[in-house]
């Protein structure tokens with residue numbers, strides 16, 4: 001039932017991913033339509049229709065491996081089944097399905113696209129997972145009730161937010177403020193990005209967060225240069 005789109009799978013070259021790519025010089029990248037709500041509303045309206053037509057859940061950003069490596073880390077850490085977990089920008093909600101299948105009980109997904117929330121709700125219902133909370137919310141302007149999480153997970157959402165053509169510096173600051181409001185002190189934040197390097201992410205999220213672990217992601221070799229097209233970091237909230 002699950003399909004991984006080649007467009008964003010880790011086997012495709014980073015230049016082909018539709019979230020864009022980081023620059024070699026470490027400079028910021030060009031703003032893009034992928035940073036707009038309109039883009040995601042249209043994308044998930046199409047995916048919702050496809051799901052209704054043929055049951056295809058649509059795109060899993062960064063591929064299934066990106067979910068497995070996070071779940072493996074959680075299991076290695078003995079993350080309690082009752083830990084409060086927030087999936088920021090849940091998209092089709094398939095990561096919530098995987099987390100539930102691995103026994104996690106206290107799951108919340110959030111997305112600002114109404115069609116995404118509808119798609120995720122339908123997919124969860126089809127899987128018999130009616131106790132997962134999926135909310136339509138803009139993470140940059142969250143409700144005051146969005147707090148108390150032990151673990152926040154972001155797979156591609158900070159990337160999308162930092163492509164916003166308008167005011168993306170402010171958007172990044174708002175993201176940080178929302179994350180700190182949602183996540184408990186000493187809580188964990190796991191981010192997967194194809195736009196930012198490890199060094200850039202550490203710079204953006206310090207000093208409030210410290211690196212606990214970099215999760216291994218596939219390497220590519222091109223023109224004698226070796227690198228990772230995707231970065232996955234586990235950070236701990238310090239302040």
Ligand SMILES: C[S@@+](CC[C@H](N)C(=O)[O-])C[C@H]1O[C@@H](n2cnc3c(N)ncnc32)[C@H](O)[C@@H]1O
Nearest residue numbers: 040061089090091111112113138139155156157
């Ligand atoms: C690249 S997709 C990733 C979807 C999902 N996390 C996955 O891994 O398949 C980015 C997601 O972030 C959502 N998003 C972007 N900006 C957002 C915001 N300000 N608040 C909530 N969701 C947002 C989009 O609607 C989209 O579902």
